[in-house]
Amino acid sequence: MELVELATSAGINIGLAILFFALYSVFRKQHANAGVYFTRHLLRERQRMKVAGEEKDSFSLESLVPSAGWVKRAWDPIEEDILKSSGVDAVVFLRVFIFCMRFLMICTIVGFGILAPLNFTDTYLADNPSEKEEHSYGTLEKLTILNISFGSMRLWIHFGVLYFISLSAYALLYIEFKHITNLRLEYLAGALPQPDQFTVLVQSIPKPENEELSYSDNVDYFFRRFHPIEYLSHHMVYKSSHVTKLLNELERLKLKIFELKQKPPSERKPRRAGFCGLFGPLVDPIELHMEKLEDVHRQVRQCQMEFRQKKKEVPTAFVTVRTRWGAAVTAQTQQSVNPMQWVTQWAPEPRDIDWPNMEIPYNQIFIRKIVAAVLAIALTFIYYPIVLGVKVLENLDTVKKYLPQVVVDNVLNIPAVSFFVQGYVPALLLAVILYICPSIFFSLSRFEGHPSVSHQERKASSKMFSLLAGNIFLAAVLSGSLISISESFTEDPKSIPRRLAEAVPKQANFFITYVMTTGWAGMPLEILQSGSLVLNFLKRHTVDKNKPLLDQVYSLPYYRTLPTVLFFVLLGLVYSIINPLILPFLLIYFILGYLVFRNQILHVYEPAYETGGQYWPEIHSRTIGCIVFMQVLFIGMFSLKGLKSASFASIPLPFLSWLFHEHCRHRFLPIFHNFNLESTMKKDLVDEESGRKDEVLNTIRDAYLHPALRYVDLNVDQNSKTQRLLPESSSFVEPDIPV
Known part of the structure; x- marks a missing residue:
């Protein structure tokens, strides 16, 4: 990949990100958009007449000037404030970003401080021009492990970094698991009777x-x-x-x-x-x-x-x-x-x-789960050729074969157009194609028969991550038919690490552009809330001009967001040693995501349920899977680069990851699956001693009465739709609306 192609993609995405953030900073100051950007506050009948420092009908030129004050206000609240405002699940979601930022910061320091100079100063690609020409390697590939000579002792540095990164990941994961477990225990111990x-x-x-x-x-x-x-x-x-x-x-x-x-x-x-x-x-x-x-x-x-x-x-x-x-x-x-x-x-x-x-x-339910699994696999097969078709756009020579000669001569031969098509369009198309998948997987998870929406979202998240990691990554890396790939791996399973080591480094550039397209431009789109903004505009100008506020509030779409976050964790782990260039792009994505979702959790999204952090064990397991994949890949990479002793020395790493995972499962997982009798007995004794037991039992007696049997209230003096969506038992501490 040449620097100009990377600069083209980066320039487009940085420009879009700046544009979307500027539009958000302006739109959020308009009272008409209060129902989009301050939904949580306005639906509680608070500060309805004052948004962003302006009265309802007031106007000033300052409201049309972009500003970055929202960043400080999103950063200021401490974890305890978010915990009181949005619950444990929201805090766990943000802790995922914190873990990723810490881990990628370590990887970036090591990658650019040690690996990138080590790779750049070797001469493998310069000494083998035939291979460089065959695989279309550009200038930026000199920063990767591809430029390390065959059998070079420099690979031992990469070996040491592999162990260092693995141990760092274990330590950070353990810290997060322990912290989130403590949050869950505090939540269970301090929660009011529910x-x-x-x-x-x-x-x-x-x-x-x-x-x-x-x-x-x-x-x-x-x-x-x-x-x-x-x-x-x-x-x-x-x-x-x-x-x-x-x-x-x-x-x-x-x-x-x-x-x-x-x-x-x-x-x-x-x-x-x-x-x-x-x-x-x-x-x-x-x-x-x-x-x-x-x-x-x-x-x-x-x-x-x-x-x-x-x-x-x-x-x-x-x-x-x-x-x-x-x-x-x-x-x-x-x-x-x-x-x-x-x-x-x-x-x-x-x-x-x-x-x-x-x-x-x-x-x-068992049969439904089998049917849903079959349909999910079928969707993977359907998307695989589509992804391969998108990948074809990376090779302009292939694209030119299917286009009229006039278009090739007058359009594609223009440098700016060729850089745009090759460096930006494939990642954009892939992001658009994948947009509908989370909704499909959520429908499949609902079809499975899970009794709660939270369980359905966790299962949908798992299916979406499997599609991204197994389908998108596989299609991009191996670029072959599923049948030929499966036959090759079945006939010679020992060749899997070596095959992956050959294929993975070649696709780093595509994933860099994918991170920028999906992340850098995607996060500003998330905070802009373009869909709700358009609906709000149409409602004010077509349905009810005197009622600009939206009449519903949305919850954080975990099943849409978490799979992408974990997929980027996979990319960061896999390419942290192979191609350190991807690390700052990922780090920027996670910093943006942390700021954007803090803002959304504080002002926009209303918790639809509270599971006490049930998402984290699944996030931990998938992260361990990504670590193992990275370690298996480097067993093949060292062998491919002619340093078999380092390859053999890397074999204990996957087993070490398994042992670490088993320790975490035995130490922390039961706390997420079961309620201990000690804590429940203590809370029961508190109710007995305080004399509130009968009151509590009378309150909860009819909580699970079927909705069709409940008393029907015909009062229409308030928005019943909104009242039904807002949970009665949620604790909410409202932050000040930005001025």
């Missing part, structure tokens, strides 16, 4: 032997018999598709009436009461919608009266017990001789439940 602390999800409830009895009767009999002291109550899950549709229609009508009431009477045009407003007397639209609301409400009440029929129940229930200790014992033990019956686990938070998924029979 329904999920006393509730167990019970699936695969067997049919009662007496046909006159219901599933509900069976649950009551079973828990009164086997948990007579702890059992408090239970709530069944019902088939509720029809009632759910009616409730959604009810919410839609309430929201419509709420919006109509915000308009002055002069702006509410009367409508005819007949079919589609074509005939009948003219009436106020509020009265018309109120009549529809009352009609839907009558239908809902009628359905609720019939809802407790036996045929409506499904063999799933939420069982509430009297103590946290009892919930821990019940959730973490086998209830029946048949392990496929009376299956228990901790109940998700009420706001985290995916109620339609609760209706899926337990015996279908």
